[in-house]
Amino acid sequence: MRLPNLTRYESIGINRVFNMADGHAHQPQTATQRKIVSRLPEWFYEAETARQSDLEEEFRARYYALAGQHSAASLTRTLFCYSASLSTDLIATYLASRQLSVALLHPCFDNLATILRRRDVPLVPLSEPELAPERLDDTFAKLNADAVFLTLPNNPTGFELPREAIHQVIELCGRYGKMLIVDCTFRFFSRNPHWDLYEALEQSGISYLIVEDTGKTWPTQDLKCSILAASADLYDGILDLHNDILLNVSPFILKLLIEYLKDSADAGLAAAIWEPIDRNRRRLREAIQGSCLRVEYPASTISVEWLRILDPDLRSVDLVEKLLDLGLGTLPGDHFYWADHVAGERFIRIALSRDAETFWKACPILMDGLAIR
CATH class of the missing domain: 3.40.640.10 (Type I PLP-dependent aspartate aminotransferase-like (Major domain))
Incomplete structure (x- = not known):
């Protein structure tokens, strides 16, 4: 069942073991940022x-x-x-x-x-x-x-x-x-x-x-x-x-x-912001190789990844629901196409601003969700 908006999916995702739904900054603090917190x-x-x-x-x-x-x-x-x-x-x-x-x-x-x-x-x-x-x-x-x-x-x-x-x-x-x-x-x-x-x-x-x-x-x-x-x-x-x-x-x-x-x-933007995003993007792209997911915009550098679902029988809302059942929050592509939900039915969005260990564990769960029929 399609929920009314993306924020509803995000609110569910933040309470899953692995939250790759919201695009807020959840990457780990750098060494100098930890000094700020102290x-x-x-x-x-x-x-x-x-x-x-x-x-x-x-x-x-x-x-x-x-x-x-x-x-x-x-x-x-x-x-x-x-x-x-x-x-x-x-x-x-x-x-x-x-x-x-x-x-x-x-x-x-x-x-x-x-x-x-x-x-x-x-x-x-x-x-x-x-x-x-x-x-x-x-x-x-x-x-x-x-x-x-x-x-x-x-x-x-x-x-x-x-x-x-x-x-x-x-x-x-x-x-x-x-x-x-x-x-x-x-x-x-x-x-x-x-x-x-x-x-x-x-x-x-x-x-x-x-x-x-x-x-x-x-x-x-x-x-x-x-x-x-x-x-x-x-x-x-x-x-x-x-x-x-x-x-x-x-x-x-x-x-x-x-x-x-x-x-x-x-520190520079690369060290302060980009490095953990780039690392998780590489990990995700390695994980989905050979699957029914494809990176739609390989040149994208923002803190989310937009993935196309190649399986014609798998809608984004169904995949997101399966992943939620496995403890992984993601976002369906439908709602991003606010004037035409059908145009987004073959996409999901994965947030990348996460710590490396969490992201590493989440990628196999994404693959498990693809295997469920």
Whole structure:
């Protein structure tokens, strides 16, 4: 039986012996990150006496510096939320209040569509092939929506746009009067050279909203912060909505994340973030060789793996249910295709942000699930 959304599958998966369902950061702490954890009481008391605006300013500056978004480090049109979902809900509420429609990337994590629909925002699917550079002009000329909502890199496929294509998207949004919304919550897994997206957006003069988040990147037990950045014409409206629901993100959480950002800047993204993801990806790809599972996007570098089911008689929801019975939580592909569940029936998603021992033990269980008839 298909459950109503991916978060329901995640909530079941986190209570299984082997949880490869949610994409949050559960990889082990590095040696230097363990030193951060050992100093938690110190950070707590420091945060208790710190000024909120100082912590927000430092967090914003360090986050954007690590992301290569140097023009955004001093950007004051930023709001802080406890999760990317909350930032998305603010966007949805704003869009609904202006009666704006959205072209949303398809596939993507289904809560983006669910949140928008809950606020009665009209949606149309926008496929990854439609965003190919050679098709962008035609795509925008035919696009029947007020805003374009992209997730870059995309969860679950790892899809990214090259820099030139993003500049083209920005130019087309300006030409056709479209708002651009970008979810960058998986940005630190990209291996493409950093370049300043915010600078391009500010120079273009288009309306934009950008969602950032730490929860997919650093193993902080879901103590996280999302940044919602807005263009000058949208900021006051978003600010009013934000004021209705949230005063501030915990200063302790900001202080903790500042220390993780410092550590990653010193260690480098490869050592701080990528290595355990790459190790588990190699292990998974070795395990499924010769099976009815195939890696759909071999070049993907994000912290999940999108697998195609080659067995025509095996649906994703059935495989996920079998794996849950064996103690392994995964996600079915159906719900990522929020406008057409059938299109996702031959995919499952495996989260990679896990410790090596757990992941090593989980791979044979995945193979056991494939053998059950």
